[in-house]
Amino acid sequence: MQKIWAILISLLLVACARPSDGPSPGSFYDAKDPVTGKDIPVVRLSQANLSSIASVQPSYDPNEPGLSVFRTNGGNDIRLQRGDVIEVTIFDTGEEGLFSSANSKTLPLGRFTVDSSGNVVLPFVGKQRVLDSSAEALQSRIVGGLKGTAVNPQAVVTVVDRPGNGFTVGGSVHSPGRFPLSARNERVSDAIAMAGGALSSPANATVTLMRGSKKASVTLARVINEDRQNVYLLPDDQIFVQDRSPSFMVMGAFKSTGEFKFEPGQLTLAQAIGRAGGLLDDRADASQVYVLRNQTTFAPIVASSRKLVPTSTAVTTKPVIYRADMKDISNLAVMQQFQMANGDIIYAGNSGLVDFAKLFNVYQKSPNLPAASPPIAPGQ
Incomplete structure (x- = not known):
């Protein structure tokens, strides 16, 4: 028993x-x-x-702002920095003045580099302090310096090279690296294209934009489909693409x-x-x-x-x-x-x-179970 x-x-x-x-x-x-x-x-x-x-x-929540928190106006937000190369062209629509004896009322002044002090020397207007100034602001200063010399002067300043400014693209892209920020006013989609494109499909790729201490993330599909997510880039922006398949x-x-x-x-x-x-x-x-x-x-x-x-x-x-x-x-x-x-x-x-x-199987291998008794021989 x-x-x-x-x-x-x-x-x-x-x-x-x-x-x-x-x-x-x-x-x-x-x-x-x-x-x-x-x-x-x-x-x-x-x-x-x-x-x-x-x-x-x-x-994602459709109400999430995503990259739109970094929304800018593109070139209007890009400030001139040391080493930037600008191209300056001036116009005069008056009959008498700076170009009164010229066949053309347009005068390309050429290209100029912002020096290490943040200045640029321009014909007719002399040295101008342009560090952290916009191209539009420099245009206004050139027009102001030409008054009295030209009847109705106008100026166009174009940033043609920004060797000191750029952005980086890393993560799941074909060619990560640092790229120059040009006068074309690159957006997030341009940056990813310059890096060879994402390794995964737009729906599975998450794009993170870091600007200073702020960062935000959205899918690449949202960047492509929503204009407000495809923001303009600024100097030293960092973009990281991650595969979220x-x-x-x-x-x-x-x-x-x-x-x-x-x-x-x-x-x-x-x-x-x-x-x-x-x-x-x-x-x-x-x-x-x-x-x-x-x-x-x-x-x-x-x-x-x-x-x-x-x-x-x-x-x-x-x-x-x-x-x-x-x-x-x-x-x-x-x-x-x-x-x-x-x-x-x-x-x-x-x-x-x-x-x-x-x-x-566990029952058979259990060490706690009593061993089976040997059979009893007849007559015992």
Whole structure:
């Protein structure tokens, strides 16, 4: 009798700590949201409303300013610095004055370099202090210096070279490095193009602009599609491009597990399972395949007056679990429509017989179980 009790107690202890490489099927239905403490809904794939599932969701709040916090007016914000090369041309529309005896009323003065003191010496107007001044401001000073000599003078100042000013582009681009900031007033998209372009698609590339102590990030797709994000660059701006390709995880009884990258809107659940090599025939329970997702929702904020607040959106996430029964042919059809989302986890549970075999194997190897008594010979 004591041996029987010892065996029962040992089996009970082994069962309480039965071997497993993941959650049991029943535990999915007991899962709680760690933030709210509420039950995480488990939705059968055959009952899921695919039209309400945003298969390709924006990874940002549409109200986020992004790079628009650095918005400037381009060349109007670029100040002259030491080493800059400018080209100066003056005009006179009057009948008498500086160009009264010339065939042309246009006079190119040539190119001039801002010296180490921040000055430039120009014909007719002499030395001018131009450090941290704009080209437009220098034009006005040239016109003022020509009054009395020309009847109706005008001037055009163009920055043709800025060897002392530039910007850097790094990260996931073909040719990272430092590039000169020219008079063309380069924007963010120009900078990335000068660096050979991003290594990933616009939707998967995140662009971070750093200016002094400030920085902001958006996707390259937003830079391309929204003019307010494609801001003009200033001297010493730093641009960093990062590959943010979405990915999903495969865990449990699959032939291949790990992290897989994909293009948004181009991968279904059926394709994802195929990429993982499919289920393990000798281990998986085909009726217990789960997709764990943090569903992102974008909803307009409702004011107290019950009216929608324009351009105001609330961004939230809530966990949801989808269950696919691959033994059901109708589920296989739905899996061809179910789009994968960034951060999804696909998990396949073990068959009950597999877990039982593991338990039995542990029982056989348990050192705490009493050894079997030798058979009793007849007549003893």
